[in-house]
Amino acid sequence: MSNKYITSVEERRLNGEDREDEEDDDEGNEKGMEAWERAYADERSWESLQEDESGLLRPIDNSSLHHAQYRRRLRALSAASSTARIQKGLIRYLYIVIDFSRAAKEMDIRPSRGVVVAKHVEAFIREFFDQNPLSHIGLITLKDGIAQCLTDLGGSPDSHIKALMGKLEFSGDASLQNALDLVHGYLNQIPSYGHREVLILYSALSTCDPGDIMDTIQKCKKSKIRCSVVGLSAEMYICKHLCQETGGSYTVALDESHFKELVLEHAPPPPAIAEFAVSNLIKMGFPQRAAEGVISICACHKEAKVGGGYTCPRCKARVCELPTECQICGLTLVSSPHLARSYHHLFPITTFNEVASSSFNNPQHKLPKTCFGCQQTLPLPGKKPSLRVACPKCNQHFCLDCDIYIHESLHNCPGCESQNSKAVTEE
Amino acid sequence: MASVPSKLYSDDVSLLVVLIDTNPFFWGGVNTTNASSSLSFSTFIAHVLSFINSILLLNQLSQVVVIATGVNSCNYIYDSSSQTVTENSENGIIPARSSQILRKLEEFVSADEQLSKDLSQARVFSLLSGSLSLALCYIQRVFRTGSLHPQPRILCLQGSPDGPEQYVAVMNAIFSAQRSMVPIDSCVIGSQHSAFLQQASYITAGVYLKPQHLDGLFQYLSTVFATDLLSRSVLELPKPAGVDFRASCFCHKKTIDMGYICSVCLSIFCKHHKKCSTCGSVFGEAHPEVTSTSDKKRKTPMA
Ligand SMILES: [Zn+2]
Ligand SMILES: [Zn+2]
Ligand SMILES: [Zn+2]
Ligand SMILES: [Zn+2]
Ligand SMILES: [Zn+2]
Ligand SMILES: [Zn+2]
Numbered sequence: 001m002s003n004k005y006i007t008s009v010e011e012r013r014l015n016g017e018d019r020e021d022e023e024d025d026d027e028g029n030e031k032g033m034e035a036w037e038r039a040y041a042d043e044r045s046w047e048s049l050q051e052d053e054s055g056l057l058r059p060i061d062n063s064s065l066h067h068a069q070y071r072r073r074l075r076a077l078s079a080a081s082s083t084a085r086i087q088k089g090l091i092r093y094l095y096i097v098i099d100f101s102r103a104a105k106e107m108d109i110r111p112s113r114g115v116v117v118a119k120h121v122e123a124f125i126r127e128f129f130d131q132n133p134l135s136h137i138g139l140i141t142l143k144d145g146i147a148q149c150l151t152d153l154g155g156s157p158d159s160h161i162k163a164l165m166g167k168l169e170f171s172g173d174a175s176l177q178n179a180l181d182l183v184h185g186y187l188n189q190i191p192s193y194g195h196r197e198v199l200i201l202y203s204a205l206s207t208c209d210p211g212d213i214m215d216t217i218q219k220c221k222k223s224k225i226r227c228s229v230v231g232l233s234a235e236m237y238i239c240k241h242l243c244q245e246t247g248g249s250y251t252v253a254l255d256e257s258h259f260k261e262l263v264l265e266h267a268p269p270p271p272a273i274a275e276f277a278v279s280n281l282i283k284m285g286f287p288q289r290a291a292e293g294v295i296s297i298c299a300c301h302k303e304a305k306v307g308g309g310y311t312c313p314r315c316k317a318r319v320c321e322l323p324t325e326c327q328i329c330g331l332t333l334v335s336s337p338h339l340a341r342s343y344h345h346l347f348p349i350t351t352f353n354e355v356a357s358s359s360f361n362n363p364q365h366k367l368p369k370t371c372f373g374c375q376q377t378l379p380l381p382g383k384k385p386s387l388r389v390a391c392p393k394c395n396q397h398f399c400l401d402c403d404i405y406i407h408e409s410l411h412n413c414p415g416c417e418s419q420n421s422k423a424v425t426e427e
Numbered sequence: 428m429a430s431v432p433s434k435l436y437s438d439d440v441s442l443l444v445v446l447i448d449t450n451p452f453f454w455g456g457v458n459t460t461n462a463s464s465s466l467s468f469s470t471f472i473a474h475v476l477s478f479i480n481s482i483l484l485l486n487q488l489s490q491v492v493v494i495a496t497g498v499n500s501c502n503y504i505y506d507s508s509s510q511t512v513t514e515n516s517e518n519g520i521i522p523a524r525s526s527q528i529l530r531k532l533e534e535f536v537s538a539d540e541q542l543s544k545d546l547s548q549a550r551v552f553s554l555l556s557g558s559l560s561l562a563l564c565y566i567q568r569v570f571r572t573g574s575l576h577p578q579p580r581i582l583c584l585q586g587s588p589d590g591p592e593q594y595v596a597v598m599n600a601i602f603s604a605q606r607s608m609v610p611i612d613s614c615v616i617g618s619q620h621s622a623f624l625q626q627a628s629y630i631t632a633g634v635y636l637k638p639q640h641l642d643g644l645f646q647y648l649s650t651v652f653a654t655d656l657l658s659r660s661v662l663e664l665p666k667p668a669g670v671d672f673r674a675s676c677f678c679h680k681k682t683i684d685m686g687y688i689c690s691v692c693l694s695i696f697c698k699h700h701k702k703c704s705t706c707g708s709v710f711g712e713a714h715p716e717v718t719s720t721s722d723k724k725r726k727t728p729m730a
Contacts, residue, residue, distance in 0.1 A: 279691045279703070279709065280690040281687040281689060281700070282690055286683070287672060288669055288670065290669055291666070291667065291668040292666040310672075313684035335672055336672050336673065336674035337598060337602075337630060339674070339693050339695065341598075343598065345692075346694065346705055373561060373564030374564040375506065375568075401571055402567070405563075406564070409606060410563055410564070412556060412596045412599050412600055413560075414557060417556040417557035418502075418554055418561065419500060420498065420500075420542070
């Protein structure tokens with residue numbers, strides 16, 4: 001580590017003057033400000049206001065925001081369904097690299113960047129395992145110029161979160177190269193059908209490396225490791241270069257809620273690029289859960305246990321937890337609901353169409369008075385844009401609230417599920 | 428919903444959505460094949476009506492919604508929050524309510540039967556995924572009314588066997604119920620256990636029960652399924668006798684306990700295929716347990 005040099009950094013202003021000033025003379029700022037001034041500077045209360053058409057300040061309207069978000073996701077959904085049968089990399093091996101250098105002490109996001117990052121990593125890990133069953137996560141921290149492996153690749157969210165929350169100390173410099181070298185070593189060993197990914201949450205504005213980072217980037221590119229970075233300060237050239245080379249995405253957060261959004265964008269499986277992973281059929285068993293109160297000896301701990309437990313369908317051995325590998329016959333055991341959580345990605349339901357006002361005047365069509373889903377009365381046509389939508393497959397009408405619920409959470413069309421034409425055509 | 432916004436809901440006020448299986452293949456066959464524990468559709472409905480009436484008598488603010496699960500359609504039968512006119516009839520509330528539910532149910536069953544005549548081949552499976560989806564949409568509407576609403580739960584009264592082709596849709600509904608913290612209770616009146624409902628109740632923390640003696644159905648309903656969510660924490664309710672976690676294969680819609688998983692999209696197949704029918708990936712030579720060799724080293728310290 002004697003031959004350190006700092007990789008050149010290209011900064012770009014992202015969030016106006018205030019952020020820039022804080023980076024430059026943070027020390028001076030903190031001393032120069034009165035306590036009451038700091039309270040305003042820390043809370044950034046102006047960010048939750050917006051100007052209306054007459055120039056008055058109003059709190060940000062959340063309902064319009066929510067609707068816009070829904071529309072955006074709907075558009076993405078219909079784009080996905082038009083390119084039918086999109087491949088998704090559903091078995092992912094992801095290392096999360098967290099910057100715990102001294103830059104994580106910065107308090108522009110309260111209580112500090114490092115603590116906020118840890119908080120959202122926790123939420124991310126839970127969401128990740130929800131959306132990517134059978135995937136693995138490992139955690140790496142950057143501190144004092146070195147990269148350290150906090151947890152090995154594993155499928156249990158709680159062990160990662162526990163390890164992370166016990167290690168919230170920030171000091172020294174961050175080194176991108178050390179992180180990439182470490183990750184590269186680990187990810188090179190994983191099975192060929194797995195998708196190799198790194199998500200770097202970077203607070204610092206520089207990287208302090210022992211050698212030429214460009215070589216390391218090329219090494220990652222060769223090993224097909226997809227590297228993505230979410231920055232917390234300004235955009236850096238080296239991060240952008242890394243993501244461009246390896247096919248990842250680079251984003252910089254403006255504030256805490258934006259950071260959360262950017263991190264969670266990495267939870268859904270990315271479209272698989274055929275060359276990135278070899279597809280395979282893996283044999284698996286779906287064990288039954290034993291009745292509560294039954295006493296049996298488990299194969300994994302070799303202890304007598306009361307209740308719970310699962311039975312391997314091939315050798316009938318008892319295991320305590322899923323997913324696991326049967327200790328006796330080696331079969332991979334998973335809980336089938338765990339797999340089924342991701343099936344709505346495979347069979348997305350079609351976007352509902354707004355009911356055109358012309359069809360209201362059609363005497364042949366008797367318009368339903370209520371929403372098929374929730375029985376809410378549907379308003380009759382006015383001059384306003386349609387307040388009802390219809391499923392193109394079953395032609396049932398739904399209210400807008402049901403439309404959102406059906407596409408965002410339920411992933412079933414109640415109309416299509418309540419008719420039998422689907423089953424009959426399969427015969 | 429508009430009729431009850433100002434009332435104060437305590438935490439023992441329930442919204443109970445009852446899904447009634449009206450499958451004619453099940454109800455028509457049950458008397459002939461399984462004479463020992465037989466239950467005719469009319470006796471079944473009589474038990475359920477008494478149960479619904481007793482729920483509404485337990486707490487005036489409680490609400491009951493009835494949805495019929497047919498073989499070709501699903502529909503709303505009754506909603507206690509939207510019934511105001513009929514309750515003033517001369518015979519009193521309960522007979523009026525019962526006859527109204529019976530009338531709507533009769534209409535539904537004959538309409539459902541009409542649909543199966545139109546189709547070339549009738550199915551034996553009830554559309555559980557449809558009625559579950561309807562129930563969840565209704566419950567979301569209650570959630571939208573604000574923070575004050577009755578505690579919702581779903582009760583499935585299921586007789587006919589699971590329809591394996593509904594596997595994905597039923598699982599989607601279960602996960603959505605879990606996310607909104609809506610328990611799904613199941614009372615299975617058929618001759619065999621339902622793997623769908625075992626999983627539904629297990630995942631959503633509802634109660635799963637397959638009564639031993641069907642002539643005492645009302646007893647089971649009123650002692651187990653009438654309990655509100657608050658009381659459940661202090662009661663000893665029946666514990667599941669195991670959960671069937673078997674899945675349906677995508678190729679034949681067969682229920683399997685061992686199978687092959689596509690590593691790209693996680694589709695389940697009952698035997699080895701050359702190409703994934705869901706995502707189109709072409710598989711190399713069979714690596715039956717490829718994970719066991721390379722993963723072993725890393726997995727052991729986690730266990
Ligand atoms: Zn064990
Ligand atoms: Zn085994
Ligand atoms: Zn609706
Ligand atoms: Zn539809
Ligand atoms: Zn099959
Ligand atoms: Zn596939």
